[in-house]
Amino acid sequence: MLKIYEFQGFPNPERVRLALAEKRALDLVTFVSVNVPAGEHRDAAFLAKNPSGAVPALELDDGTVIAECTAITEYLDHALPGPRLTGETAKERAIIHMMQRRAEQRLLDAATSYFHHATAGLGPAIERYQNAAWGEHQKAVALDGLRYFNGVLAETPFVAGGALSMADITVFAALRFISVLGLPVSDDYRHLHAWNKAVAARPGFSS
């Protein structure tokens, strides 16, 4: 059985749960909690599985460990039945991967950098290097990312076109995290809010 190492409440593990929900496959995996706030992701046992020391990580039946959300989603999308999250044609695949990268760089990774660098983050035992100015800069990147994705969603029903893809999942998880962080999401971003409401209504997406 597929095994997923995660810590619930964190945005990247949530992306994998949302992908599984969309594939109707949550019952096909076993979840293993890694206590990140206690530093368990830096224990030798976990580093042997994922040398990057991060959750989520997917362990296959043969012991292979896949880290990084895009990689995990590629595996689940090609190994399991259900709606496609990474596209079918060359053009669909390309647009989805482009928007996935933008959703990370301009929204989720930016918000995560703000959290780790310009707030207390996970506390002094975990945050070994902090750079507050970098964190504030990344906060500005994330807030500009909201503006960008509102513009995208003014043009297309989903982030990468006509159907929900892994890029929507990334933006959705980023929006939830941005809300947890207390960063402002302007009411003017009505396309973003309407899309967020519609996505939250999908099975497995409400918190």
Add this chain to the structure above:
Amino acid sequence: MLKIYEFQGFPNPERVRLALAEKRALDLVTFVSVNVPAGEHRDAAFLAKNPSGAVPALELDDGTVIAECTAITEYLDHALPGPRLTGETAKERAIIHMMQRRAEQRLLDAATSYFHHATAGLGPAIERYQNAAWGEHQKAVALDGLRYFNGVLAETPFVAGGALSMADITVFAALRFISVLGLPVSDDYRHLHAWNKAVAARPGFSS
């Protein structure tokens, strides 16, 4: 005909050229130079094509523009004949995407951040925000990435397993850029050096 916006000598455009070389498809595309050091990537005409204002970008015959190296490589790999750079099976795809992300985060993007933040970068007109401490931190990340990939290449002939993939291309372009930046690559990393020499001997890979 496919059109690729680029600036030669920069590592990310080079990744697309190397992917095309491996697919034996360099003559299937038209290259358009965007003068990044002069700021042309921030002109309205180019931002209309790629709102992220970065090269490379791929323009399809229908006018669709694909940005981000992974997305461009996904398109080329699925639209063109030749050896597969993004894998065939779910597991191959997942491992390649995992290593691609690591090659970016731990090597190429880290070296690029060092360049833009802790050196003069592309000069004051282009570098609107610099954070030298962040750049130095990312330099340390890149140097640790060299150690990591040397360890990977001690175990497998290529970065993501038994065949060359887009992750090898990213590490190769990163190593060349790291060398241009004058950062040290220890002679102790003999697996990395041996792999680099073998990859450089492939058609289209020598500089």
